[in-house]
Amino acid sequence: MRFAPSPTGHLHVGGARTALFNWLFARKNNGVFVLRIEDTDQERSTEQSLDGILKGMRWLGLDWDEGPEVGGEHGPYLQSQRTLLYNTELDRLLKSDKAYPCFCTKDDLDAMRLKPGADGQSTMMYDGRCGHLDPDKARRRVETGKPHVVRLRMPKEGEAGWQDLVRGKLSFRLDLLDDFVLRKSDGQPTYNFAVVVDDAKMRISHVIRGDDHISN
Ligand code: GLU
Numbered sequence: 727m728r729f730a731p732s733p734t735g736h737l738h739v740g741g742a743r744t745a746l747f748n749w750l751f752a753r754k755n756n757g758v759f760v761l762r763i764e765d766t767d768q769e770r771s772t773e774q775s776l777d778g779i780l781k782g783m784r785w786l787g788l789d790w791d792e793g794p795e796v797g798g799e800h801g802p803y804l805q806s807q808r809t810l811l812y813n814t815e816l817d818r819l820l821k822s823d824k825a826y827p828c829f830c831t832k833d834d835l836d837a838m839r840l841k842p843g844a845d846g847q848s849t850m851m852y853d854g855r856c857g858h859l860d861p862d863k864a865r866r867r868v869e870t871g872k873p874h875v876v877r878l879r880m881p882k883e884g885e886a887g888w889q890d891l892v893r894g895k896l897s898f899r900l901d902l903l904d905d906f907v908l909r910k911s912d913g914q915p916t917y918n919f920a921v922v923v924d925d926a927k928m929r930i931s932h933v934i935r936g937d938d939h940i941s942n
Contacts, residue, residue, distance in 0.1 A: 727752040728760040728930050729783075729790075730921070733775040734767060737782035740936065747934045749788045760928055761793030763804045764921070766914050771806070792928075800928040805920050812915040815923050816876060816908060825908055827864050827874040828856035852877070852904040877905040878919075891932075896940065918942055 729745040731737065737745075752759035761783065765771035780794060792798025802808055819825035835850055842848045856864070857879055868874060880903055887897030908919040915923070921942070925933065 727757055727932055727934070728762050728925070728928065729788075730762040730764050730924075731779050732764045732767065732770075733772060733779055734770040735775055737779045741779075742782065742786060742788075744935055745783060745788050746786070749790075751932060751934060752791075757931070758791045759789075760798070760800070760930065761790035761803065762924060762928065763794060764917065765804055765806045766917065766920055768806070768914070805915075805924065808920070808924070809913075809915070811927065812909070812920055812923055816915075816919075819878070819908070820876065823861075823879065825876050825878050826857050826859070826905075827868050828852075828877045828905075828907075829864075829867060829872055829874045830856060850904075852906075854905050857905060873911045875907045875911050876909040878908050880905050890940075893940075898941070 727748040729741075729748050731741050731745075749759050751757065763776060763779075765776070776794075783790070790796060792800060793803045816825065820827075830852075835852070838853050839848045839850050857877070881900055884900050885897040886900055886903070887895060890896045906918065907916050909915055924930075
């Protein structure tokens with residue numbers, strides 16, 4: 727089990743509730759409760775907020791078996807200290823052609839925006855064009871320092887699904903998902919990528935979190 731707050735503000739009631747459920751589940755099942763700090767958003771993460779989260783957890787009596795201040799065999803437990811690990815996994819994906827560099831500019835991406843929906847919001851569906859570039863050409867562009875992100879080459883047919891212990895079988899149509907970004911142009915991993923690497927490396931077996939994270 728893990729609780730993985732971002733230190734961008736106070737530990738709020740919703741976060742404390744998520745932490746409590748994970749802690750209870752771990753304690754009931756003789757599991758390990760990991761506290762991981764998701765501080766990849768360098769601009770919004772603060773020391774003060776991290777301190778507040780740790781104090782708040784202690785005040786609530788939610789002790790953690792692995793994490794900041796206590797250590798553990800799967801550390802470090804701050805994502806900002808795990809860049810090397812993310813890059814190693816990313817290189818593996820690039821080498822096996824499961825990921826590719828994308829050089830599209832903001833204007834290119836804006837041109838791919840879909841028409842606004844009922845809520846007036848438009849969404850962007852990446853058309854995959856950099857995934858068809860000649861690999862040698864793409865490599866040369868990377869080597870000459872051309873700004874780029876790295877995208878996951880997603881399968882286009884079928885569904886991605888899993889058995890959710892609370893909601894049953896959940897799935898998403900793959901043709902509605904695009905080749906999403908794994909590493910941003912500033913070299914930082916995206917949330918969706920870091921979370922998957924960490925949950926795998928930290929050997930997390932169960933995750934309890936809010937409904938708003940289902941698509942993540
Ligand atoms: N760091 C995320 C947040 O604070 C939570 C991540 C998760 O449960 O995967 O919203």
